[in-house]
Amino acid sequence: MxxxxxxxxxxxxxxxxxxxxxxxxITSTAICGSDLHLYNGYIPTLRxxxxxxxxxxxxxxxxxxxxxxxxxxxxxxxxxxxxxxxCDACEREQYSLxxxxxxxxxxxxxxxxxxPAGLFGYSHMLGGYPGGQAEYARVPFADVxxxxxxxxLTDEQVLFLSDIFPTxxxxxxxxxxxxxxxxxxxxxxPVGQFAIASAYLLxxxxxxxxxxxxxxxxxxxxxxxxxxxDYSRHDVGEALREMTAGRGPDAVxxxxxxxxxxxxxxxxAYDKAKQAGKLETDRAHAxxxxxxxxxxxxxxxxIGVYGGWIDKFxxxxxxxxxxxxxxxxxxVQRYTKPLLERIRKREIDPSFVISHRLRLKDAPKAFETFxxxxxxxxxxxxxP
Numbered sequence: 001m002x003x004x005x006x007x008x009x010x011x012x013x014x015x016x017x018x019x020x021x022x023x024x025x026i027t028s029t030a031i032c033g034s035d036l037h038l039y040n041g042y043i044p045t046l047r048x049x050x051x052x053x054x055x056x057x058x059x060x061x062x063x064x065x066x067x068x069x070x071x072x073x074x075x076x077x078x079x080x081x082x083x084x085x086x087c088d089a090c091e092r093e094q095y096s097l098x099x100x101x102x103x104x105x106x107x108x109x110x111x112x113x114x115x116p117a118g119l120f121g122y123s124h125m126l127g128g129y130p131g132g133q134a135e136y137a138r139v140p141f142a143d144v145x146x147x148x149x150x151x152x153l154t155d156e157q158v159l160f161l162s163d164i165f166p167t168x169x170x171x172x173x174x175x176x177x178x179x180x181x182x183x184x185x186x187x188x189x190p191v192g193q194f195a196i197a198s199a200y201l202l203x204x205x206x207x208x209x210x211x212x213x214x215x216x217x218x219x220x221x222x223x224x225x226x227x228x229x230d231y232s233r234h235d236v237g238e239a240l241r242e243m244t245a246g247r248g249p250d251a252v253x254x255x256x257x258x259x260x261x262x263x264x265x266x267x268x269a270y271d272k273a274k275q276a277g278k279l280e281t282d283r284a285h286a287x288x289x290x291x292x293x294x295x296x297x298x299x300x301x302x303i304g305v306y307g308g309w310i311d312k313f314x315x316x317x318x319x320x321x322x323x324x325x326x327x328x329x330x331x332v333q334r335y336t337k338p339l340l341e342r343i344r345k346r347e348i349d350p351s352f353v354i355s356h357r358l359r360l361k362d363a364p365k366a367f368e369t370f371x372x373x374x375x376x377x378x379x380x381x382x383x384p
Contacts, residue, residue: 001048001049004040004368006363014130014136015138016063016064017138018064020064020067020142021067022060022063022064022139022146023060023063023136023137023139024056024058024078024136024137024139025059025060025061025136026057026134027057027383028056028156028159029053029133030053030159030162031053031133031382032163032164032190033189035052036367036370037305038052038122039367042282042307043307044111044125045107045123046123050130051121055080055132055164056133056137056159058075058076058078059074059076060072060073060075067143070142070146075148076147077147077149077161077162078120078145078146079095079162079333079336080163080332081096081329081331082119082129082141083117083141084099093333093334095331096117096119096330098117101118102115102117103118104118107124116329117329118140132162133363133382134360134384153343153344155381157350158340158343159350160190160350164191165194165335165350166330166332166334167191168191168195168196168198169201169339171191171303172198172199172253172301174301175250175299175301176251177204177251181251182205182249183251183253184207184210184240184249185255186210186211186254186287187254187256187257188209188220190378191255192209192216192220192256193223193378194350195253195255196220196225197225197348201348208229209228209229212261217230219353219378223352223353236289237289240293248298249294250298251294252290252291252293254290254300255303257305258282258284259282259283260284260285260304261283279311280311281306281308281310282307282309284312288313291325292314294323297322299326300325301327303330355377356369356370356380357381357383358380360383360384366380
């Protein structure tokens with residue numbers, strides 16, 4: 001309803017608009033860290049009254065004639081990118097780059113050059129699709145996206161297959177981790193926690209988490225197995241050198257994105273002022289620090305959300321030190337089934353990141369709690 005203002009309202013129920021649609025009765029939905037970029041007014045083309053949310057699951061209550069893989073009553077998790085399954089990008093399993101799912105591609109092209117896929121609940125520039133913080137949602141291309149849950153796994157164990165578990169996993173996968181390597185992760189929020197856990201699943205010998213909130217660093221140590229650096233208390237570069245025998249991490253992951261905080265109050269205030277004045281769209285403190293501290297020839301994996309343009313990008317470091325940068329909105333549909341299998345095998349229980357469970361009607365309070373890091377809030381799950 002405006003900057004830092006959401007409310008719960010009665011709206012018309014979604015309906016089938018295309019033969020490949022399905023209607024989902026939502027049983028669990030979550031607030032994502034990237035929802036806070038919307039909440040704080042940093043993503044353009046959001047309109048008053050838009051339904052947000054892109055992490056949700058539930059029960060199929062209606063299917064279009066073109067959906068042959070789902071039936072009424074199926075329990076499904078819905079990936080946040082909307083993907084047709086047939087275009088060139090989808091054929092390459094780059095589902096978040098689908099060429100057919102964003103009806104407002106022209107809006108995205110003005111900012112990005114080419115349009116990525118449409119996303120649930122994430123601005124009109126990215127499709128204007130109503131999101132999943134609701135009782136019901138329409139799912140386009142339902143024969144491609146939703147993954148069926150056919151066993152007794154709880155909602156909380158599988159809900160994050162919609163976004164943050166695959167996103168963290170893709171962030172680790174882009175690091176090309178070899179046995180014995182060291183990975184550093186900026187940001188110990190939910191995506192960062194899954195990036196840490198995934199790096200270990202993929203063979204890292206040590207993962208270092210960098211954050212400033214004690215409760216998030218504690219979770220990184222106790223739940224994800226990381227060593228930790230509190231950047232508000234320690235020089236990150238010096239600490240990483242000490243922890244990596246002077247060489248730097250083999251790969252680094254930016255799980256922070258466009259609203260990063262800087263340990264220097266002056267620098268932090270400078271970038272916040274530029275962002276507020278529309279002189280830059282993103283505060284890239286974490287990304288710059290990650291680039292400066294990876295080892296020579298290392299990999300920089302970027303899974304934090306960025307919206308447009310950043311200032312003071314250290315391109316000279318990238319070129320002269322032979323760094324590789326990899327990034328992207330997660331191609332969730334590529335990962336749902338293999339990660340579901342890892343959950344079934346008890347290799348990981350993604351529910352460890354949940355700190356708050358509330359009703360959908362309490363969403364305004366939940367957003368405020370999550371934004372302000374109150375009550376050690378890491379992840380909020382809402383139930384309609």
